[in-house]
Amino acid sequence: MVMDATFRWALPKLFAGQAQKELFHNEALTRIDMLLHGAAASADESAPPAAPAIGDCWIVAAGASGDWAGREGMVACWTEGGWRFVTPRAGLSLWVVDRGYAMRHEGAGWADAPVREDGLYVAGDRIVGGRGPGIADPSGGATVDGEARSAIGAILHALRTHGLIYA
Incomplete structure (x- = not known):
């Protein structure tokens, strides 16, 4: 069985003869950019900010609304194409700027870093x-x-x- 995305982070794969490969490749790079040495502005916001800067990310809090509705616990990142969301996996760690420490996804939810x-x-x-x-x-x-x-x-x-x- 051939999968069209990677197992862990759902990065889109390229296939021989595929049209517009650059779209799939750029989507994969965007997701990598969100997660590699990632930082989130906050983990306590349930509504998208009014004027996010490209590349700013958040951990979507409970009670999400607007463009974040139904995305609780996901990593939301503002890109030149709008909001991109990644479902976290156990072990993902992000620096949370407004808390001043990292949070780690434990599989079922986010937890404050012990250090x-x-x-x-x-x-x-x-x-x-x-x-x-x-x-x-x-x-x-x-x-x-x-x-x-x-x-x-x-x-x-x-x-x-x-x-x-x-x-």
């Missing part, structure tokens, strides 16, 4: 945050127990500040 500028997230919870100040070595004191408590308290405070443990 962001402000820390490492697991299941939406920040696990590791920015680096805090170092802990000074314990010194002085006449009572060992009080010194030990102070040192342990400083360690716990630092671990909490770094987001490694919770209070």
